[in-house]
Amino acid sequence: MDFDKIKRIPDRWLIFSILILGVYLIIRLANFSAIIRYFPLDNVAIDFASHMSSLHFLKAYGFHNFVPNWYNGFVLFQFYHPGWAFFTLPLLYFFKDVKIATFLSVVLIYTLGFAFFYFLGKKIGLSKIKSVAFFLLFFANPLSLSYLFRTGRLPELLAWIWFVLVFILVMYYRNKKLDLKFVVLLTIIYSLLFLSHILFFIVASLVIFSLFIIKNNKERAILIIPIILTATITSFFWFDFITEVGDQRISSFVPLQRYASRNPIDLNDVILGFVVPILFWVTIWLYFKNKKINGEFRFFLPIIIMSILYFTRLLLFIPIFNRATPDMYNLLFIFISIYMIMNLDLNSFSARLKRIIFILSFIIPILFVVISIVNIENFSPYSIGVKNTLELFNYIDGKFVLYNGPISEGPLVAYAAIYLNASTPQGWSPEYLTQSYLDKLNLNRNSLRNKDCTLFYNSLKNLKGKEVIVYFDDCGFLKSCSEFKLKKQIQNACLFSIIK
Numbered sequence: 001m002d003f004d005k006i007k008r009i010p011d012r013w014l015i016f017s018i019l020i021l022g023v024y025l026i027i028r029l030a031n032f033s034a035i036i037r038y039f040p041l042d043n044v045a046i047d048f049a050s051h052m053s054s055l056h057f058l059k060a061y062g063f064h065n066f067v068p069n070w071y072n073g074f075v076l077f078q079f080y081h082p083g084w085a086f087f088t089l090p091l092l093y094f095f096k097d098v099k100i101a102t103f104l105s106v107v108l109i110y111t112l113g114f115a116f117f118y119f120l121g122k123k124i125g126l127s128k129i130k131s132v133a134f135f136l137l138f139f140a141n142p143l144s145l146s147y148l149f150r151t152g153r154l155p156e157l158l159a160w161i162w163f164v165l166v167f168i169l170v171m172y173y174r175n176k177k178l179d180l181k182f183v184v185l186l187t188i189i190y191s192l193l194f195l196s197h198i199l200f201f202i203v204a205s206l207v208i209f210s211l212f213i214i215k216n217n218k219e220r221a222i223l224i225i226p227i228i229l230t231a232t233i234t235s236f237f238w239f240d241f242i243t244e245v246g247d248q249r250i251s252s253f254v255p256l257q258r259y260a261s262r263n264p265i266d267l268n269d270v271i272l273g274f275v276v277p278i279l280f281w282v283t284i285w286l287y288f289k290n291k292k293i294n295g296e297f298r299f300f301l302p303i304i305i306m307s308i309l310y311f312t313r314l315l316l317f318i319p320i321f322n323r324a325t326p327d328m329y330n331l332l333f334i335f336i337s338i339y340m341i342m343n344l345d346l347n348s349f350s351a352r353l354k355r356i357i358f359i360l361s362f363i364i365p366i367l368f369v370v371i372s373i374v375n376i377e378n379f380s381p382y383s384i385g386v387k388n389t390l391e392l393f394n395y396i397d398g399k400f401v402l403y404n405g406p407i408s409e410g411p412l413v414a415y416a417a418i419y420l421n422a423s424t425p426q427g428w429s430p431e432y433l434t435q436s437y438l439d440k441l442n443l444n445r446n447s448l449r450n451k452d453c454t455l456f457y458n459s460l461k462n463l464k465g466k467e468v469i470v471y472f473d474d475c476g477f478l479k480s481c482s483e484f485k486l487k488k489q490i491q492n493a494c495l496f497s498i499i500k
Helices: 011-036 046-061 083-095 098-123 128-139 142-150 154-173 180-196 198-204 206-214 217-233 235-244 255-260 264-287 295-311 326-342 351-375 384-393 409-420 435-449 453-462 473-479
Strands: 400-402 467-471 484-490 493-498
Touching: 011 098, 011 128, 011 142, 011 351, 046 083, 046 098, 046 154, 046 409, 083 098, 083 154, 083 180, 098 128, 098 154, 128 142, 128 326, 142 154, 142 326, 142 351, 154 180, 154 198, 154 206, 154 326, 180 198, 180 217, 198 206, 198 326, 206 217, 206 295, 217 235, 264 295, 264 326, 295 326, 384 409, 384 467, 384 484, 384 493, 400 409, 435 453, 453 493, 467 473, 473 484, 473 493
Parallel strands: 400 467
Antiparallel strands: 467 493, 484 493
């Protein structure tokens, strides 16, 4: 191969990536179809249960209505974005099964994502092969599959396809005058993005700011119009959020603390927080190697500055932006990196550097698949412990709490709410918690851990709970408490009711 004559990355270099990543994504989706039979009850797909519950509650109770099943009642979507639930609700009405609706929703999101990436490729001058490769390199990389797909971050997954439309619009109008068509389209897409995921909306707005800084004052004024219209259109959601949220609500957590953590459990976030920005900067160097530092560099400057703040951990101290998760930024840098790679001008690259890029076109997809296979678990049937818990659910008569189960309690109480209409002082949407209510829950949990019968009984009564599901040693402890009566035991899982 004569590398000296190559001016851009040839399509044939990307065929292998498309085949490997395309087949692997299909395999992952095929494995995901297990959700049609099994509600996601494991310690990986924990976010699925929360969003599927919200979808069920939306159909059962309606938007901004009272839901009695969790936390002794809360107002649905008062403090969480409703976009994915609205997007999937027609599927639930049609198929009448939250599992099927969720599966088809994910397939539809990926299908729309493919169509939007294909459309993006046409608008920025990419070939069909490069457009498909762009889609797969983004959605089938290990971080996307693990963070967005396997854990079930459905609202953020949906938000990403709206971001692609925003990016198309921005790139199309980057060198064109803003007009009425731009205002209308951005208002619609921006509203969908906002309603899908507020925190990612904030991160994604960097590309709007990029457009803002390269336009003149007249066009900057035009750019503000869709922002105002978006705020107006989505006010049915955010108005209650702004007026009702208070200091007492659980709102002090800064997700970016994970990538500055010394806790071994956050090691992946720490490593990616260094590696992804460095790779992003390498891509920027390659992209601008044959370009003058002109308006295009100025266009990408906000994202470049954000990558520096992210890498140095200074972003931790910037309000609002520090509320996004590390992987929101990682994926944004990856997205822009792929865009730049697909548009590389190889004219002044040495034959050796071109050869390295050629070799990487084979290594990267293989590496992506290997990392995914090693680190991302398949969806699987229920464990014995989960089966025992589901059997105990059939004997529940009143509000129950569940502690120290075979998996996180959140997905289990979600299952109970959806399929048994059961109620619990617990729940799986922590954004609705206040600090005072969280203190009550912690008191109840800690009194069980400390084996204090009286305090556990009183704190449970304070939470209006009537029944308890516990496991192993906790079964023996509650059997010794005169305030509780064993109602049903299945192997190491026990259901107790309080003695009034």
